[in-house]
Amino acid sequence: MEEKADGRASGTGEGRQSVITLRELFALNHDVILFVYGLVFFVLGLAIALQSRRYSRLELARSLSWLAAFGFAHALHEWGDLFIPLQANYLSPPVVQLLNVLQLLLLAVSFACLFEFGAALLRPFGRARRLRGVSAGLLLAWLFVIFFVLLPFTPDLLTWRHIANALARYCIGFPGGLLAAYGLRQQALKRIAPLNVPHIVNTLRVAGVALGLYAVLAGLIPPPVPFFPGTIVNAQTFQALTQVPPLVFRSLIGLMLTITIIRALEVFDVETARLIEGMEQRQILAGERERLGRELHDGAIQTVYTAGLLVESAQRLAEPGTALAARLDKAMTVLNDAIKDLRHSLGELRADPAHTPLLEALELLAADPRFHSLIDLQLKLELPAARALSPVRADHALAIVNEALSNTMRHARATQVKITAREVDGRLQLTMQDNGTGWPREPKPGYGLRNMRDRARLLGGELDVSGGGKGTTVTLNIPWEDER
Numbered sequence: 217m218e219e220k221a222d223g224r225a226s227g228t229g230e231g232r233q234s235v236i237t238l239r240e241l242f243a244l245n246h247d248v249i250l251f252v253y254g255l256v257f258f259v260l261g262l263a264i265a266l267q268s269r270r271y272s273r274l275e276l277a278r279s280l281s282w283l284a285a286f287g288f289a290h291a292l293h294e295w296g297d298l299f300i301p302l303q304a305n306y307l308s309p310p311v312v313q314l315l316n317v318l319q320l321l322l323l324a325v326s327f328a329c330l331f332e333f334g335a336a337l338l339r340p341f342g343r344a345r346r347l348r349g350v351s352a353g354l355l356l357a358w359l360f361v362i363f364f365v366l367l368p369f370t371p372d373l374l375t376w377r378h379i380a381n382a383l384a385r386y387c388i389g390f391p392g393g394l395l396a397a398y399g400l401r402q403q404a405l406k407r408i409a410p411l412n413v414p415h416i417v418n419t420l421r422v423a424g425v426a427l428g429l430y431a432v433l434a435g436l437i438p439p440p441v442p443f444f445p446g447t448i449v450n451a452q453t454f455q456a457l458t459q460v461p462p463l464v465f466r467s468l469i470g471l472m473l474t475i476t477i478i479r480a481l482e483v484f485d486v487e488t489a490r491l492i493e494g495m496e497q498r499q500i501l502a503g504e505r506e507r508l509g510r511e512l513h514d515g516a517i518q519t520v521y522t523a524g525l526l527v528e529s530a531q532r533l534a535e536p537g538t539a540l541a542a543r544l545d546k547a548m549t550v551l552n553d554a555i556k557d558l559r560h561s562l563g564e565l566r567a568d569p570a571h572t573p574l575l576e577a578l579e580l581l582a583a584d585p586r587f588h589s590l591i592d593l594q595l596k597l598e599l600p601a602a603r604a605l606s607p608v609r610a611d612h613a614l615a616i617v618n619e620a621l622s623n624t625m626r627h628a629r630a631t632q633v634k635i636t637a638r639e640v641d642g643r644l645q646l647t648m649q650d651n652g653t654g655w656p657r658e659p660k661p662g663y664g665l666r667n668m669r670d671r672a673r674l675l676g677g678e679l680d681v682s683g684g685g686k687g688t689t690v691t692l693n694i695p696w697e698d699e700r
Contacts, residue, residue, distance in 0.1 A: 238459045247298055249463055254294035256470040260477060261287025267481045274487060275340045276403050282333035283396075283477070289326035293319055313373060320362075320377055324384040327435075328355040331392030337399025341406070347395075354388050375442075382438030382446050393431025400424040408483060411490075416483045423476035430469045437462045517558045524551040574610040575599065578617070578637060591625065591633050591650075598638035603696060605644065612671045613646060613692065616679070619668050620648045620690045628652025628688060643677070646692040655683040 242249065264284035272278075296319035304312050331351040338347070362380040370376035404420035440450045455461045527548050534541040575597060582595035605613060617635065624630050630652030637646050665681070668690075672679035677694030 239455065242455075242461050242464065246461075249461070249467060250294055250298040253463055253467040253470065254291040254298070256291075256467060256474055257287045257294070258291035259287075260470070260474040261285070261291065263474070263478045263481070267478075267484070272484055272487055274483065275337070275407060277484065279333055279336035279399075279403075282329050282336055286326050286329040286333060287474075289322050289329060293322040293326060296322065316373075316377060320380055320384070323381060324355055324358055324388060327384055327388035327392050328352065330396050331388060334392060334395030334397070334399040337396070337403050341402060351388070351392070358384055358387060378439040379441050379443075382441045385435045385438045390431050390435025393427050393435055397424045397427035397431060400427060411483070411486060413483060413486055416480055416486070419476050419480045423473055423480060426469050426473040426476060430466065430473065433462055433465050433469060517555060520551055520554050520558065524548065524555065527551060574605050574613055575637070577610070577614050578635065581614075581617070581621075582635065591630055593621075594632070594634045596634065596636045596638075598636070599644075600639060603639060603644070605696060609675055609694070609697075612675050613644070613694065616668045616671050616690075616692055617646060617648060619664050623664055624648070624650045624652060624688070628654075630687065640693070643693055643695050646694075648690045649687060650689075651687045654686060655681060655688045 236244070261284040264280045264287070296315065300312065300315050300319065303315070307315075328351040331354065335347040335351065339345075358380075361383065362376070366379055367376055370379065400420055401424040404417045404424070408420060409417050436445070436449060437454050438446050438450055440446065440452050451462050527544055531541065531544045531548065534544055578595055578597070582593050584593075604610075621633065624633055628650050630650035633648065633650045635646070635648050637644070639645070669679050672692060672694065675694040677692060680689075680691045680693075682689050682691075
């Protein structure tokens with residue numbers, strides 16, 4: 217019994233010795249936390265760089281490059297705390313000091329990028345005019361102070377680095393984070409909300425909250441420094457109070473920011489889908505206008521014209537000056553007015569007040585920046601200068617090109633489209649070739665393809681669609697003028 221009791225007591229003692237405190241746990245895993253922290257911000261920058269759309273019409277797209285730069289620079293700064301000590305045993309002290317200075321510069325540059333991100337978000341609202349160049353000015357002022365004011369009078373380099381770190385956080389990081397949080401909220405409420413995508417708006421608002429929290433935890437908790445407020449609130453006092461280093465909280469906030477921003481990038485897919493949907497709706501509307509025009513021309517106008525011929529024949533049989541002749545004259549006047557109104561309506565359906573010549577319209581289409589974020593659109597024109605289509609024929613041809621391009625972007629998963637216009641055997645040949653998934657073996661022709669073929673027939677030409685597993689080629693071959 218005594219041996220068992222001693223054994224139990226001994227085991228309990230060993231168990232107690234194996235327990236570590238929370239502070240020791242974080243100290244043992246300090247390198248892992250540093251790596252994860254840097255990785256979170258590197259993923260943020262990489263996700264934005266790969267998915268953001270430079271040619272989007274949303275102001276958010278033009279601002280995100282600054283957030284990506286912040287992510288990359290901040291990741292490299294944090295990884296410096298991990299890799300510089302590992303290399304210190306193999307490098308000379310001056311080289312190590314130089315690496316420490318470069319790491320410090322990366323911190324200030326990352327905060328300046330975050331500040332500029334906030335200013336860029338607010339610029340479309342006219343609220344950032346006074347902020348133009350402020351981030352660069354803060355960065356230059358910080359450089360001047362730490363190198364020309366502090367460095368000559370600081371007793372050791374470690375203290376100098378801590379003071380420079382604190383000044384970067386106080387003067388650039390804290391205001392930059394708050395500005396970015398406010399700017400992201402304004403963009404979400406005033407630019408993204410009208411798109412009727414509440415889940416993206418809410419995601420951006422959460423990202424704004426994350427930036428606000430990051431501004432506090434990264435901007436107001438520096439290393440220990442010999443001046444207020446760093447003497448009271450710093451990394452050491454924060455960990456003594458919470459038992460958790462601020463690095464852990466910053467990592468969690470960075471993770472929340474990264475996840476929300478990546479999810480919010482879906483707004484560019486929404487924008488793209490609506491762009492394609494708009495193209496398709498315009499094609500459907502144009503097709504309906506053409507159908508109504510043909511029905512008016514081939515149906516109603518011909519019927520009224522036939523009725524007019526019958527009234528004219530009746531007029532010849534009626535005695536002049538009689539009541540019947542007067543009524544027939546009035547009927548003829550009404551029929552002529554009806555034909556005039558129908559022809560006017562037909563002209564309205566077919567009219568295009570903003571008509572653009574085909575070649576110019578193709579060049580505008582190829583230069584549209586919205587398409588360049590989706591596909592590489594190339595245009596090759598090999599047409600004689602004297603050749604031109606009539607406005608009506610040009611509209612039909614351009615509608616076929618737009619329909620083919622819409623189908624490519626929606627279904628083909630293509631990255632490149634080449635549009636070629638040339639004259640072949642005295643006829644205009646338009647070729648649209650993509651590198652997508654190809655034409656299915658048993659295609660199910662939908663409205664779009666039927667509309668393209670109908671337009672080709674109206675133009676007196678042919679439409680050919682072909683392709684295997686290496687892309688699809690749509691070829692339109694039409695005469696330059698109407699065949700009479």
